[in-house]
Amino acid sequence: MDKKHLVIGVIGADVHAVGIRILEFAFREAGFEVTNLGVMVSQEEFIAAAIETDADAILVSSLYGHGELDVRGMREKADEAGLEDILMYVGGNIVVGKQPFAEVEKRFKKMGFDRVFAPGTPPETDIYYLKKDLGLLDAAETETGRQPEAENTGREEQI
Numbered sequence: 120m121d122k123k124h125l126v127i128g129v130i131g132a133d134v135h136a137v138g139i140r141i142l143e144f145a146f147r148e149a150g151f152e153v154t155n156l157g158v159m160v161s162q163e164e165f166i167a168a169a170i171e172t173d174a175d176a177i178l179v180s181s182l183y184g185h186g187e188l189d190v191r192g193m194r195e196k197a198d199e200a201g202l203e204d205i206l207m208y209v210g211g212n213i214v215v216g217k218q219p220f221a222e223v224e225k226r227f228k229k230m231g232f233d234r235v236f237a238p239g240t241p242p243e244t245d246i247y248y249l250k251k252d253l254g255l256l257d258a259a260e261t262e263t264g265r266q267p268e269a270e271n272t273g274r275e276e277q278i
C-alpha cells in the first residue's frame with residue numbers, strides 16, 4: 120500500500136523548531152511520508168504543499184500562544200482549495216497560558232480541526248490517531264485497545 124503523506128509545520132511567526140523536527144522523525148519512523156515546512160509557515164503555504172504532494176493530512180503546530188489567531192479560517196481556505204477531505208490536526212501550546220484543555224479543544228474543533236492535541240502529547244499518541252483516522256490500524260492494535268484518549272488530556276505543568 121502507498122505510504123500516507125503528511126504536511127507538517129509551525130504556523131504564523133512562531134520560531135519554535137524542536138518539536139516539529141521530533142514529529143518529522145517520529146512520523147517517518149512510523150512509516151509516513153513527511154513534508155516538513157519548518158517554522159514560520161503561513162496557511163497558504165500549508166495548503167499549497169498539501170495540494171502539491173497530494174497529502175492525506177495537514178498537521179499544524181503552534182507553540183508561542185498565537186495559535187488561535189493564526190489558524191482562523193484555515194479550514195475554509197483548505198475547503199476552497201479543494202481539500203475538503205483532508206485530515207487536519209493542530210497541537211502544541213496552541214493558546215495563551217493555561218486554559219482548560221476541553222474548552223480549547225472545543226474551540227479548535229469548531230474551527231474545523233479533526234483533532235486537537237494538548238501540550239506535551241507524545242508522538243506515539245499522534246501516530247496512533249493518524250493510523251486510526253487514516254485507516255491504518257491493524258487488527259491487533261485495534262483489539263489490544265491502546266487507549267491514548269486518556270493521555271491526551273493536557274499537561275498542567277509547563278517549564
Ligand code: B12
Nearest residue numbers: 133134135136137138180183184209210211212215216239
Ligand atoms: C525553547 C523555547 C523557546 C526558544 C525556541 C528556540 C527554537 N528555535 O526552537 C526561543 C527562546 C526562541 C523561544 C521564544 C519564545 N517563546 Co518559547 N519556549 C521554549 C520552550 C522552553 C521549549 C520548547 C521546546 O522546544 N519544547 C520541546 C519540544 C520537543 O516540545 P514541543 O515543542 O511542545 O512539541 C512537542 C509536543 O507539544 C507535540 N506537538 C507540538 N506541535 C504539535 C502539533 C501537532 C499537530 C501534534 C499532533 C503534536 C504537536 O509534539 C512535539 C514533539 O513531542 C517552551 C516551554 C516548554 N517547556 O515547552 C517555551 C514556550 C513554548 N515559549 C513561550 C513563549 C511565550 C515564547 C515567546 C513568545 C517569548 C517572548 N516573549 O519572546 C517567544 C516566541 C518567539 C516566536 N516568534 O516564536 C511559551 C508559550 C506560552 C503560551 N503558548 O502561552 C512557552 C510554553 C514557555 C512558557 N511556559 O511560557 N522559546
